[in-house]
Amino acid sequence: MKKLFFSAIALVAFSGVSMANTVEVEDSIETIVSDTPCTDDWVADMKFYQKYGYSFEEALVFADEAWDICMDELYGD
Amino acid sequence: MKKIFFLTILLAYFNLYSQSKSGKAIYSVKIQSDSLLKKTMSFRLREKYERAENEIKNLKLKLIFNDTISCFSIEKNTSVDLFALKITDCEKTFFTNLISNQVLFTVPERKGIFSKNEFLVQKKIENNWIFTNEVKFIQNFKCYKAYQEISIKNDEGTFYRTIIAWYCPEIPFTFGPKGYCDLPGLILELHDNNTVFGLTELSIYDNSLNIELPKKGEKIDYDKYLDILKERIMKRMELSEN
Numbered sequence: 496m497k498k499l500f501f502s503a504i505a506l507v508a509f510s511g512v513s514m515a516n517t518v519e520v521e522d523s524i525e526t527i528v529s530d531t532p533c534t535d536d537w538v539a540d541m542k543f544y545q546k547y548g549y550s551f552e553e554a555l556v557f558a559d560e561a562w563d564i565c566m567d568e569l570y571g572d
Numbered sequence: 573m574k575k576i577f578f579l580t581i582l583l584a585y586f587n588l589y590s591q592s593k594s595g596k597a598i599y600s601v602k603i604q605s606d607s608l609l610k611k612t613m614s615f616r617l618r619e620k621y622e623r624a625e626n627e628i629k630n631l632k633l634k635l636i637f638n639d640t641i642s643c644f645s646i647e648k649n650t651s652v653d654l655f656a657l658k659i660t661d662c663e664k665t666f667f668t669n670l671i672s673n674q675v676l677f678t679v680p681e682r683k684g685i686f687s688k689n690e691f692l693v694q695k696k697i698e699n700n701w702i703f704t705n706e707v708k709f710i711q712n713f714k715c716y717k718a719y720q721e722i723s724i725k726n727d728e729g730t731f732y733r734t735i736i737a738w739y740c741p742e743i744p745f746t747f748g749p750k751g752y753c754d755l756p757g758l759i760l761e762l763h764d765n766n767t768v769f770g771l772t773e774l775s776i777y778d779n780s781l782n783i784e785l786p787k788k789g790e791k792i793d794y795d796k797y798l799d800i801l802k803e804r805i806m807k808r809m810e811l812s813e814n
Contacts, residue, residue: 546728556659560655
């Protein structure tokens, strides 16, 4: 009986923690997901190049060029 | 006798430059390869970047200057890929005005973002140069090294970049590429991130060149320009999603 009670407590605690994490993950995905993969890449590129120390303008040059390539690969010229 | 001859030559040399009132300098551009950056790029983007590294060697930029104003722009008749111009920031024309202590640059036309001559961006001249005793010769001119840290504020935080200038006190004009100035001599070499501008030709004139500041376009500060750019880019992304 004691074992069963302990297991139930552990299960509730574990599911609580795992649910909390799920919400967090879903939130962060929601902010990135868009209809086109090129836009997702563009957002990621802008973040990366700015973290690399580039200004917004400089990051934009690389992210835009990568976006053009992505669109070209997906839909052609 | 030798001393007098040497002194005469020296005086004539200084006299030549003290009388000069304007000039024109031609610069070449080089991209210093960033292997770490390249590793993060997709195959096709890396290919474009490497092509730009090669192509940019054909680009010539001119700096014309008088006592108070300079203009830094692409020398005509050079055809270089737009991506190469963008990554080296050579698309813009920079005007430096020592009287107003400002650098003005034109905003290139960009489809769906900026129309032709829509804005003229003004920035205060950045002058936090730190002088060193390092010397090197560029085109036979003795140059000294100076550097300054500039801050880059973007969406991810504040970053610092070192700008290196090799200036020549023998050429008494305080200008250089991309609006960098305020050193005791012309900047013959400038390092901005991994882009290097290097002097290839120099002409000094006795008469003063008339350099007109641009009039077309709404004058805005750099911060406002960035706000407008961000707003329009976001609108463009929203439109591309629909």
